[in-house]
Amino acid sequence: MASQYGKSRRSNAGNWFLHRITGTFLVFLLITHFWVQHYDDTTRSVVEQVVTEKGERPEYSEAAQKAVRAKFGADAEVTSYDVLMLRLADPVYAVLWKGFNILFLIAALHHGFYGLNNILTDYIRNPLNRKIATSLSWTAALVLLVIGVYSVIVAGWGYAP
Amino acid sequence: MELTAKIKRYNPEKDDAPHWETYEVPAEPDDSALSLLLYVKWHLDGTLTFRKSCAHGICGSDAMKINGENKLACxxxxxxxxxxDGDTIKFAPLPAAPVIKDLVIDQSRFFEKYRAVKPWLMTEGPAPEREREQSPEEFDIIEDATKCIMCGACTHACPSTWSDPDYLGPAAMLKAYRYTFDTRDDGAEERLPVLDSDKGLWKCYTIFNCNQACPKDIDITRWLSALKRRSVTAA
Incomplete structure (x- = not known):
């Protein structure tokens, strides 16, 4: 009997395996991201560094500062654009954080788009449409990857508040 | 007690679409669901069609959707x-398969998938003079999977089958596990590439519907995961 279940031309085992790996990875990357970006002492130390070196505090939006302090107490600091840029401009931290963010980006894109592709191929039956949909989605992933990596690399370069 | 059997009927020679019919049936609490169907066929409506054979959960003929879940009627x-008293039991054919009549589905696609995974022992080298031996420990690896009776409850309970009727499905891939992990088998190189496709292993999202549906309580999702790991190592 002519069977459609012949040997597949291309193995998908690698993508499935990466999906698992990136999934596990993302848990830790997300926790780190949230901690550093939103709850951290690193932010405070960068602020303090600016204060000691330059003798001035980075400017925060007054409204943002007020909102954060109302919620988290009078000592809470807003992670401002300045602080993020300074972190990425710092020669020591830059390599670490840029590397971290690029890794985060690749993991998130692969994980998300592998999932999206599964959904697309679940619902699109026509082989041609399927090919178009999956090609489009991987192209979108590639475009996002390029934009993302570019943004991470140039962010904070030579930034001075 | 008196029960209502609500049965999804379909006769392709007369009906445009399936429809529900209800029958009042006397039953004891320890009767099987199958006995309700037999009562309907013998006493109320002889045109009712369903598959059954052994009526003891061995032949796998009478898998159907009972009260919304794939089960063996017997x-x-x-x-x-x-x-x-007075409650209703709903009977419908297994989903995601063409209906031949009433509760009988066309199983040809199901068995095509079964044959596609080459469900037989593939060996290299000359055959031994006596049977191919296997230790109890070696049999333990595949023991659970050998309990499959090919009723189709799992494959037709799988959302991946619902979305793509050509998806190999848990039943066929469980057979692939049973032979690939048989220590006497050398056929992995031939068998795994059939599973490593978008009709196969990677469309299993470990939803566990197969486990829930299996009347033999086989841990199907677990064995499919073992196959996935084997595929990754082999690729």
């Missing part, structure tokens, strides 16, 4: 399906 007791 292995389900009335007392586990209703809470009391």
């Amino acid at each position: 292995s389900e007791l009335v007392q586990d399906l209703v809470s009391g």
Whole structure:
């Protein structure tokens, strides 16, 4: 009997395996991201560094500062654009954080788009449409990857508040 | 007790679409669901069509959708399906398969998938003079999977099958596990590439519907995961 279940031309085992790996990875990357970006002492130390070196505090939006302090107490600091840029401009931290963010980006894109592709191929039956949909989605992933990596690399370069 | 059997009927020679019919049936709590169908066929409506053979959960003929879940009609007791007198039990054919008549589905695609995974022992080298031996420990690896009776409850309970009827499905891939992990088998190189496709292993999202549906309580999702790991190592 002519069977459609012949040997597949291309193995998908690698993508499935990466999906698992990136999934596990993302848990830790997300926790780190949230901690550093939103709850951290690193932010405070960068602020303090600016204060000691330059003798001035980075400017925060007054409204943002007020909102954060109302919620988290009078000592809470807003992670401002300045602080993020300074972190990425710092020669020591830059390599670490840029590397971290690029890794985060690749993991998130692969994980998300592998999932999206599964959904697309679940619902699109026509082989041609399927090919178009999956090609489009991987192209979108590639475009996002390029934009993302570019943004991470140039962010904070030579930034001075 | 008196129960209502609500049965999804379809006769392709007369009906445009399937429709529900209800029958009042006397039953004891320890009757099987199958006995309700037999009562309908013998006493109320001889045109009702369904598959059954051994009626003891071995032949796998009478898998169907009972109260919304894929089950073996012979292995389900009335007392586990209703809470009391006057309750209704709903019978429908297994989903995601063409219906031939009433509760009988066309299983040809199901068995095509079964054959596609080459469900037989593939060996290299000359055959031994006596049977191919296997230790109890080696058999333990595949013991659970050998309990499959090919009823189709799992494959037709799988959302991946619902979305793509050509998806190999848990039943066929469980067979692939049973032979690939048989220590006497050398056929992995031939068998795994059939599973490593978008009709195969990677469309299993470990939803566990197969485990829930299996009347033999086989841990199907677990064995499919073992196959996935084997595929990754082999690729």
